[in-house]
Amino acid sequence: MKFVIAGNGIAAITAARTIVAANPNADLEIYTDEPYPSYLRPRLIQFLAGALKQADLYLYPPDWYARRGITVHLETAVTELDAAARRIVLQNGKEASYDRLLLAVGGNPFQPPLEGMDQEGVFTLRTIDDALAIKGHADRCLAAGQRQAVVIGGGLLGLECANALASLGLELTVLEHGPWLLHKQIDEQGAAVLEKQLGQQGIRCLPNAAAQAILRDGDGVSAVELEDGRRVSGHLVLCSAGVRPDTDLARAAGLAVGRGVLVDTEMHTSAEHVYAAGDVTEYEGEAWCIIPAAIEQARVAAANMVTPGSEAYHGTVPSTTLKVVGVDLTSIGMISAEEDGFQELRKADPTKSMYQKLVLHDGRIVGAILMGAREMVPAVSRLIKEGTDVSRYAGRLLDEQFDLAEALQ
Numbered sequence: 181m182k183f184v185i186a187g188n189g190i191a192a193i194t195a196a197r198t199i200v201a202a203n204p205n206a207d208l209e210i211y212t213d214e215p216y217p218s219y220l221r222p223r224l225i226q227f228l229a230g231a232l233k234q235a236d237l238y239l240y241p242p243d244w245y246a247r248r249g250i251t252v253h254l255e256t257a258v259t260e261l262d263a264a265a266r267r268i269v270l271q272n273g274k275e276a277s278y279d280r281l282l283l284a285v286g287g288n289p290f291q292p293p294l295e296g297m298d299q300e301g302v303f304t305l306r307t308i309d310d311a312l313a314i315k316g317h318a319d320r321c322l323a324a325g326q327r328q329a330v331v332i333g334g335g336l337l338g339l340e341c342a343n344a345l346a347s348l349g350l351e352l353t354v355l356e357h358g359p360w361l362l363h364k365q366i367d368e369q370g371a372a373v374l375e376k377q378l379g380q381q382g383i384r385c386l387p388n389a390a391a392q393a394i395l396r397d398g399d400g401v402s403a404v405e406l407e408d409g410r411r412v413s414g415h416l417v418l419c420s421a422g423v424r425p426d427t428d429l430a431r432a433a434g435l436a437v438g439r440g441v442l443v444d445t446e447m448h449t450s451a452e453h454v455y456a457a458g459d460v461t462e463y464e465g466e467a468w469c470i471i472p473a474a475i476e477q478a479r480v481a482a483a484n485m486v487t488p489g490s491e492a493y494h495g496t497v498p499s500t501t502l503k504v505v506g507v508d509l510t511s512i513g514m515i516s517a518e519e520d521g522f523q524e525l526r527k528a529d530p531t532k533s534m535y536q537k538l539v540l541h542d543g544r545i546v547g548a549i550l551m552g553a554r555e556m557v558p559a560v561s562r563l564i565k566e567g568t569d570v571s572r573y574a575g576r577l578l579d580e581q582f583d584l585a586e587a588l589q
């Protein structure tokens with residue numbers, strides 16, 4: 181049986197590993213448009229900050245694939261899919277056939293329709309090439325004494341990029357369209373604690389700041405203009421406004437597509453023998469675009485590519501961690517009680533950059549914000565995942581003396 185994977189990110193590699201583990205003699209080909217072997221995108225942040233070399237980004241040494249009988253075709257994008265004929269067309273004009281195909285082509289950074297987006301000095305970060313271009317521009321700015329930089333988007337990625345750029349010596353302002361930073365991951369009280377900490381690190385945060393245009397002067401990019409007329413100076417602008425599943429290939433092939441490529445519980449698309457996993461997908465209305473979802477989906481897709489009907493996917497509890505801003509922040513599942521019947525437990529100490537919040541429903545934890553409480557993350561994650569009834573401990577869950585391990589038993 182011939183397995184083909186379009187894409188070479190974490191979803192593709194997880195699926196490839198699962199396929200060869202189940203079927204060591206599998207005929208498996210990977211096609212990617214990038215010129216690099218598979219790498220971990222979160223490491224791009226440390227690469228940008230100069231804390232990692234390019235060679236440290238790669239997931240495996242070059243011979244890893246060959247030793248498993250996997251052929252990787254770099255710089256060979258899949259440009260067309262003919263699902264009826266079980267055939268793909270490649271950017272070099274050649275064709276390849278498959279018995280089972282996995283679409284793992286990921287997503288693209290959303291480019292907000294701002295005036296001036298398309299000019300030198302304005303970036304998004306998704307690939308090694310993006311990171312190299314940003315580093316090159318940052319070096320030129322610093323050499324010219326132009327220290328101010330702007331990040332548009334106060335989400336996890338925006339903040340981590342801001343921190344990386346600040347560590348190069350740039351002065352950062354983060355513009356957040358919403359009323360507070362990370363509004364998908366934390367509530368207003370948690371954001372206030374985080375903002376204070378970022379301020380101490382020299383990163384200025386402007387909430388309710390809707391960018392409208394990126395301005396230039398004789399030297400290049402000079403400022404971001406906001407809808408309310410304010411101007412924020414910056415000679416480097418990094419736009420971090422979310423990710424959109426890359427649905428072009430699937431859409432052109434006539435597959436069912438919403439925000440992402442629609443998949444069922446087997447990660448099967450609407451086309452026979454075509455599966456999808458990772459940022460490219462939409463499952464039950466959700467396009468998670470995070471690594472835990474990509475890994476879970478890829479394992480299920482690969483298992484079903486080998487043995488149809490063998491595994492099922494039932495969604496991912498979103499869990500994200502801000503790693504490098506000097507604050508341990510993890511946000512899991514539902515972060516605010518949205519209706520009656522939900523209960524919130526909170527504890528805060530802004531002087532220690534500490535904020536803890538648990539959201540409970542029906543005696544079970546359904547979400548958490550854990551800032552400055554790294555030691556609680558594994559237990560709380562498990563309690564959420566396993567749906568453990570914690571009602572008899574509810575009043576004590578955030579007590580310093582309470583050991584969450586007790587509730588796990």
Ligand SMILES: Cc1cc2nc3c(=O)[nH]c(=O)nc-3n(C[C@H](O)[C@H](O)[C@H](O)COP(=O)(O)OP(=O)(O)OC[C@H]3O[C@@H](n4cnc5c(N)ncnc54)[C@H](O)[C@@H]3O)c2cc1C
Nearest residue numbers: 187189190191212213221257258285286458459469470471
């Ligand atoms: C800087 C950064 C930091 C991040 N940090 C985190 C984090 O801390 N935690 C977290 O959960 N998530 C994080 N993410 C998101 C995470 O990286 C993605 O969820 C994950 O990479 C998705 O994996 P994927 O395999 O679905 O897609 P991708 O990693 O996007 O891989 C898709 C691959 O397909 C290739 N491709 C695209 N089109 C074609 C085509 N037509 N033919 C062939 N190949 C094609 C692409 O070049 C790419 O190699 C981060 C993302 C970035 C950019």
